Amino acid sequence: MRLNRSNACWLALAIITAGYVVFWLLLLGATATYSTPDSWLRVLKSPEIRQATWLSLLSCTAAAGFAVLLAVPVGYLMSRRTFRGKSWLDAALDIPIILPPLVVGLCLLIFFQTWMGKQIESVWAFTYTVSGVVLAQFVVAASFAIRTMRGTFDHLSPRPEEVALTLGCTRFQALWHVALPAARRGMVAAFCIAWARSLGEFGPILVFAGATRMKTEVLPTTVWLELSVGNLEAAVAVSLLMVAMAVLVLVVVRSTGEKL
Amino acid sequence: MIRLENISWSSGERIILDDVTLEIASGSYAVLMGSTGCGKTTLLEILCGLRRPTRGRVWLDEVDVTDLEPRERGIGYVPQDLALFPGLRVREQIGFALKLRGKPAGARVKELAEELNIAALLDRLPDGLSGGEKQRVALARALAAEPRLLLLDEPLSALDEAMRGEASAMLKRLQQQHALTVLHVTHSTAEAQELASVRLRMVTGRITVESPDLRGA
Numbered sequence: 436m437r438l439n440r441s442n443a444c445w446l447a448l449a450i451i452t453a454g455y456v457v458f459w460l461l462l463l464g465a466t467a468t469y470s471t472p473d474s475w476l477r478v479l480k481s482p483e484i485r486q487a488t489w490l491s492l493l494s495c496t497a498a499a500g501f502a503v504l505l506a507v508p509v510g511y512l513m514s515r516r517t518f519r520g521k522s523w524l525d526a527a528l529d530i531p532i533i534l535p536p537l538v539v540g541l542c543l544l545i546f547f548q549t550w551m552g553k554q555i556e557s558v559w560a561f562t563y564t565v566s567g568v569v570l571a572q573f574v575v576a577a578s579f580a581i582r583t584m585r586g587t588f589d590h591l592s593p594r595p596e597e598v599a600l601t602l603g604c605t606r607f608q609a610l611w612h613v614a615l616p617a618a619r620r621g622m623v624a625a626f627c628i629a630w631a632r633s634l635g636e637f638g639p640i641l642v643f644a645g646a647t648r649m650k651t652e653v654l655p656t657t658v659w660l661e662l663s664v665g666n667l668e669a670a671v672a673v674s675l676l677m678v679a680m681a682v683l684v685l686v687v688v689r690s691t692g693e694k695l
Numbered sequence: 696m697i698r699l700e701n702i703s704w705s706s707g708e709r710i711i712l713d714d715v716t717l718e719i720a721s722g723s724y725a726v727l728m729g730s731t732g733c734g735k736t737t738l739l740e741i742l743c744g745l746r747r748p749t750r751g752r753v754w755l756d757e758v759d760v761t762d763l764e765p766r767e768r769g770i771g772y773v774p775q776d777l778a779l780f781p782g783l784r785v786r787e788q789i790g791f792a793l794k795l796r797g798k799p800a801g802a803r804v805k806e807l808a809e810e811l812n813i814a815a816l817l818d819r820l821p822d823g824l825s826g827g828e829k830q831r832v833a834l835a836r837a838l839a840a841e842p843r844l845l846l847l848d849e850p851l852s853a854l855d856e857a858m859r860g861e862a863s864a865m866l867k868r869l870q871q872q873h874a875l876t877v878l879h880v881t882h883s884t885a886e887a888q889e890l891a892s893v894r895l896r897m898v899t900g901r902i903t904v905e906s907p908d909l910r911g912a
Contacts, residue, residue: 594778597745600765601772602792602840612791617781 467675470668478672483648484657488676490565491634491653498572499629502580506625507618510584511610515593531578539574540642543567567644568651572633579632580625587621588614620691627688631681696721697742697844697876702751704737711737712748713900719893721756721843724870724877726887728905729897735880736775738897739846742878743772755844768844771837771875775848777829779821785832786817792840800839807835810872811865826853830862838873845870847879851886863889 478484513525531539546552547562561567595617596609604612615622637655640646646656654677661670697719704712711734719725729735740746742753744765752761760768780788789807790800808814811831821829830850837845850866851859867890870877881887887894894905 591781592776592778594774594776595780597740597743597765598772598774598778598836599780599791600745601743601768601770602836603766603795605764605766608795612795613780616783619782 463678466671469671474668475672475675478669479676481669483652484669484673486649487652487654487657487673490568490651494565494568494572494653495630495633497569498576498633499580499626501569501573502577502629502633503584503622503626505577506580506584506629507615507622509581511588511614513581513585514588528581529578531575532582536575536636536638537642540571540639543571543574543639543643562643563645563647563651565644565651568640568653571639571643572636575636575639576629576632580629583625583628584618584621587618587625591617623691624688627684627691631684634677634680634684696754696756697878698754699738699742700752700754702738702741702748702753704734704741704746704749710900712741715751715900715902717895717902719876719878721876722874723893724867724879724890725893725895726879726881726891727895727897727902728881728884728887731882733897734900735897736848739772739848739878739880742844742846743770744768769840769842771840771842771845773830773833773837773845773847773850775850775852777833777853779824779829779832779836781821783821784817785813785819785821785824788821788832789835789839791836803839807839810869811835827858827862830854831865834869838869842875844876844878847877849880849882851881851883859886866890
């Protein structure tokens with residue numbers, strides 16, 4: 436069969452896509468075959484790794500929950516209102532995305548050395564604590580959640596909310612009764628993206644919350660700690676666990692997107 | 696009665712409504728015609744309170760409502776896309792305004808559903824409704840709030856020829872039964888001839904009167 440130009444173009448695009456996917460599969464395959472399932476299990480059963488896994492699960496869930504709580508009102512405002520300085524605010528909301536992760540951690544650390552930061556610390560300690568882990572994850576994850584929620588509201592027509600206003604709703608009631616139920620898929624997606632982003636967060640946690648074993652150690656810090664002492668087998672096992680978690684989140688996002 | 700006093704609205708440099716002054720008597724069925732983009736929907740949104748006029752005042756039944764929120768105006772609004780609430784069943788759509796006011800919805804929802812011939816659809820979601828069914832649900836939802844004034848933005852545009860006649864008759868019947876003042880926006884001269892007690896035309900942001908029983912400028 437002779438290839439026409441259009442088919443040749445699609446074939447070229449398919450080859451590029453397949454090449455990228457194969458590259459990633461090779462990376463994961465190489466990592467997975469570096470050690471044996473027995474050694475993975477042995478590593479994952481160790482108390483330090485189990486503690487880090489639980490802390491990762493809890494802190495990511497808390498950070499993602501807080502991120503969605505912030506992302507819904509901010510995303511709604513940015514989607515529905517036009518106001519002076521909106522483009523500046525929009526850029527400011529993206530700062531945590533473009534900042535190098537270590538700088539985010541450094542900013543947090545320095546802020547909590549200021550007068551205001553010390554006042555906050557006197558009520559609730561963040562620096563080098565589990566709360567600090569959650570805060571460091573939240574700061575970055577919130578930006579991604581806000582982007583997702585804004586996109587969700589941008590895709591929803593404001594008309595139903597406007598009709599709700601004429602039917603007796605206040606603006607808050609229109610958001611609560613009409614916009615939020617319609618945005619539920621976006622909320623699930625924002626939560627999952629924030630969760631996945633938090634799971635991979637390393638730099639801000641290392642600087643702001645530290646990497647203390649059995650205290651503020653989360654899975655990315657485990658990989659770093661194990662690598663730094665030359666225990667590649669343990670680093671591989673934890674990395675594979677994180678890959679499995681990330682895949683699970685992707686599956687949840689896709690399936691909830693189809694069901695809701 | 697609807698009274699618009701020197702209403703203007705502009706978007707940047709572009710003037711959409713230019714000093715519109717108009718009175719529509721209570722109980723009238725007013726039909727507003729005009730080409731796409733001439734400002735008909737903007738006028739409805741200003742009446743609803745969804746858009747604030749750049750200049751001018753809006754009066755409903757001798758009350759200046761210009762500064763009132765949409766929920767305080769007693770207006771039912773059916774937009775062109777009908778804007779049914781996603782994820783809510785027909786029963787919940789119709790009972791929405793009643794629930795907000797803390798009133799029992801069941802009997803009134805049934806009554807309106809029967810009046811609009813949608814009683815069999817009460818447990819359906821918007822995605823499972825035809826264009827005509829959606830239009831009836833949107834009307835029932837607006838009527839449940841017991842408005843004084845009903846604003847309809849091209850309500851028959853999504854219907855085929857066969858259904859239009861039936862829907863027109865239904866609108867006229869509802870207007871009389873509920874003693875409503877209606878402002879109906881359309882492109883169709885036939886619709887205006889069939890329904891209007893008052894005919895208006897909007898051209899380049901101004902309203903001209905095509906029937907004698909009102910004053911416009």
